[in-house]
Amino acid sequence: MRPVEEHAATVAGLVAATGSETVRLADARDRILAADLSSPLALPPFANSAMDGYAVRAADLHGFPVTLPVPEDVPAGRVDGPPLAPGTAHRIMTGAPLPEGADAVVQVEWTDGGLPGATVTVEKAVDAGQNVRGAGEDVTAGELVLPAGTVLGPAQIGLAAAVGAAELVVHRRPRVLVLSTGSELVAPGEPLRHGQIHESNGPMLAAAVDDAGGEARLLRFVPDDVAEFLSTLDAALEQPTDLVLTSGGVSAGAYEVVKDAFAPRGVAFVKVAMQPGMPQGAGCYEHAGHSVPVVTLPGNPVSSLVSFEVFVRPVLRAAGGHPHPDRPRVRARVSESLRSPAGRRQLRRGRLDAVTGTVSPVGAAGSHLLAALAHADCLFVVGEDVTEVAAGTEVDVWLLDPVR
Amino acid sequence: MRPVEEHAATVAGLVAATGSETVRLADARDRILAADLSSPLALPPFANSAMDGYAVRAADLHGFPVTLPVPEDVPAGRVDGPPLAPGTAHRIMTGAPLPEGADAVVQVEWTDGGLPGATVTVEKAVDAGQNVRGAGEDVTAGELVLPAGTVLGPAQIGLAAAVGAAELVVHRRPRVLVLSTGSELVAPGEPLRHGQIHESNGPMLAAAVDDAGGEARLLRFVPDDVAEFLSTLDAALEQPTDLVLTSGGVSAGAYEVVKDAFAPRGVAFVKVAMQPGMPQGAGCYEHAGHSVPVVTLPGNPVSSLVSFEVFVRPVLRAAGGHPHPDRPRVRARVSESLRSPAGRRQLRRGRLDAVTGTVSPVGAAGSHLLAALAHADCLFVVGEDVTEVAAGTEVDVWLLDPVR
Known part of the structure; x- marks a missing residue:
């Protein structure tokens, strides 16, 4: 049987980095x-007031209370700079x-609030620089503000806007054609005859x-x-596609359309430990002079999603430029x-108690327990060379989305 | 000054739960x-084979090798049940x-692979039940498979499909009208005059x-x-809106349009500790006989986003049915x-080193340091009654998205 790492490397070698595209700021979330995004300007671009109050020369404030004429009013946005x-x-x-x-700047609370055109009486002294935000205190002109590989959340989008970027150059998302096959499959919402089941891999993998x-398409x-x-x-490949992802039709049985179609056309079907x-498959299918990567996952829903986690998810994230392709990993008992089983790496579904550092299996090892998978918040790994794990043994834990 | 908890409770009291809507499975991700979703059927719906091989009566297998006639072929999806x-x-x-x-079921590997219409020779015995997945092993008919409040990820969508749900009843997303004001603001991509800055709160808060x-609209x-x-x-409120969220125009200064417009119309402007x-505001604005919740955030981008984290994010998530409205919180030194400052709760931007349990401030306390906020992965809290924090003191840490 092929080692897990070898098959993972094969899949990783198939899917190329996607390249980049330009998106508007409003469409940039999670891209x-x-x-690298450098700022063409300083932030703040000009020294400005951190308070509502009165712009003064600190040296003019002595012999309190001191009364000064207020010749001008400078609201935010005044551009003529008196x-x-x-x-x-x-x-x-x-x-x-x-x-x-x-x-x-003297804050308004330390004054009598005198109006422009009249005078203001100030009660207390300020130091030079007090209540002033200096130009460039946040960002200097030319500074690298967001390096390539940054995932764009609200704060990063705010910073990009502040430095004047109306558009951002982001990694293009990998386009994945998800196919599901199987003559026993019926759409959810349709009645089942004996021997039929609802198709679940398509929407799950998408x-x-x-x-x-x-x-996903x-x-x-x-x-x-x-x-x-x-x-x-x-016909589907007439649209640009970075990866074809199938589920089902790959085991040892007869009537395995995915295997029958792809095995003579560039895809290797292997048993992975x-x-x-x-049962896994990976290779390239020739379409209209292009080589299209193909990964075939097993048809059982749990096998399919666990295989996706092991072989496909990190590769898609890496191809799409994500700085952390892998799930966060911790150790737990x-x-x-x-x-x-001897000679096979087991990926068990679990729930992690982060406080005690304990991971509990959810459901048995059986690959068909979809309900158990849906209640797991992690996967954990039992190595190829291990057949029995004593309670309390430390294992590697992959964190699925913990706050779903 | 109003305590943080009091203002948070005021905002929480404004925004009602959104109610529900029905979405197709393909649109259900992250909803x-x-x-509660209960299964109308058992999973598997019928006893089925866990292997490619031969369905037998275990008691028929004795005196190996044993040869049996193979009258029928039962591929997946055969519905006539011979x-x-x-x-x-x-x-x-x-x-x-x-x-x-x-x-x-005897797996094909333990046989000579005899074809339907001929015979098969079996080498080894199997126990009754071996390689059979019993009906209902995963889910029993009527079982609650996904309780209300479940956030729908790939595994949950797969399970919903498997139990035949073509549509799901989900919480409607809260509709938020985001307004930004300020005469100093210029769109990103446009040139700045002295005194002007790029508008960043709108896309950031959206x-x-x-x-x-x-x-967000x-x-x-x-x-x-x-x-x-x-x-x-x-005009904007002609579209249904669960919350109006403004930024800017609320401080002590003159020319504060948000305050001038809303203060006489149901919104209370307060200083929060x-x-x-x-400077915060919250209340209800009457529009066409409806009471529309309004929350006004300060205009400085960092103040605005930190205020959003404290007052708005948990309320929106709760209104939208999220089971975990708050950010995950940990303690760190x-x-x-x-x-x-005495009497005010400070929310500092930080980076957490989870291995050593240490949080480092990113940027100074100054509220205008947007670059620092964009490089933070957490907020941490310095209490109202604290004016000096010694190195090594434990504080509450709110985890922002750690794997961005």
Whole structure:
């Protein structure tokens, strides 16, 4: 059987980095910067008031209370910049540019609130620089503010806007064509006959692709005749596609359309030393002169999603420029003793108690327990060389989204 | 000054739970279930084969090798259910329904792979039940599979599909109208004159709303004349709105359009004992016979986003049905000594080293350091009654998205 790392490396080698595209700031949330963003300007761009009050020369304030004429009013956004003559005070609002000649701001609370055109009486002294935000205190002109690889959340989008970026260069999301096959499958909402089940891998894997930063396109109930399968696939590949992801049709049985279609066309089908998720496939399919990466996952939903976590998610995130392709990993002690098959890496579904550092298995090792997977908040790993794990043994834990 | 908790309670009291709506499974990712989802069927719905192989009666396998006729082929999806006569074997594929009369499956690897219509020779015994997935092993009919409040990720969507749900009842996302005002503001991409800055709060807060599970509608550069402000607002409120969120125009200065427009119309403007984020407002604005909640945040971008974290994010998440409205919180020791104003709760931007349990401040306490906020991965809290924090003191830490 193929070691897990070898198959992971094979899949990683198939999917190239996606390149970049330019998006508007309003569409940038959760995207990943593809180029360093430097600021063309200082932040603040000009010295400005941190308070509502009066712009003064600190040296003019002595012999309190001191009364000064207020020749001008400087609201935020005033652009004509009236200079301050010695012995005077301009009324100034928070964020308004500090007048030339002023070196401090007295907050309105320390004054009588005198109006522009009249006078203001000041009660207390201020130091030079007090209540002034200096130009460039936050960011200097030319400074690298957001390096390539930054994932853009609200604060990063705010900073990009503040330095004047109306658009951002981000990694293009990997485009993934998700196919599901299987003649036993019926759409959710439709009645089942004996022997039929609802198709769940399509929507599940499409959600997993989107969750990994990709852009899923879903094609369900692809016919399981090889010629029809291939013509459906070729039609779908007329749209640009970075990866074809299938589920089902890859085990040892007869009637395995994915294997029958792809095995003679560039995709290698292998047994990987893993439980669940042994039957895997990876390769390139030729379409219209292009080589399109293909990864085939097993059809059982739990095997399918666990295989996606192991082989596909980190590769999609890396291709899309994510700085942390892997799930966060911690060590924890298992709450009970476990068995695992010799020579296969087991990925168990679990729930982590972070306070005690204990991970409890959710459901048995059986690969078909989808309800257990939906109640897990982590996966944990039992190594290939281990067949029995005593309670209290430390294992590697992969954190799924903990605050879902 | 108003205590932080009191203002938080005021804001929480304004925004009602949003109610529910029905979405297709394909649109359900990251939505939150508003009703318990029980399964109308068992999973698996019928006993089925866990292997590719031969459905047998375990008792028929003795005197190895044993050769049995193979009257039928049962691929996955075969719905006519041919029963198994004693002393025979049906070829069966993974997931196919176990024939009536069979009680076990012999994997193909333990046989000569005989074809349907001929015979199969079996090398080894199996126990009754071996390689069979019993009906209802995963989920029993009527079982609650996903409780209300579940956040729908890939595994949950897969489970919902498997139990036949084509649509899900989820909490409606809170609709938030984001307004930004300020005559000093210029759109990113446009040149600045002295005294002007780029508008950053609008896209930042819109992203923060979306990030909190809301649906932001952004209205920038709202005029700062009161009558024009109100007519712009009223026009925008013709669309259903759960919350109006403004930034700017609320401090002690003159020319504060948000305060001038809302203070006589149901919104209370207060000083909250917090740094940054002292000037806050909250209340209800009457529009066309409806009472629309309004929260006014300060205009400085850092104050604005920190205030959003403290007052708005948990309320939006709670209104949208999220089971964990608050940021995950941990305790950590500060890496250096800090000062904080008496009587105000300070929210510092920080970076957490989870391995050593240490939080380091990013940037100074000054509220205008947007670059520092964009490089923080947490906020940490210095209490109202504390003015000096020694290095090594434990503080409360709010985790922002750690793997961005």
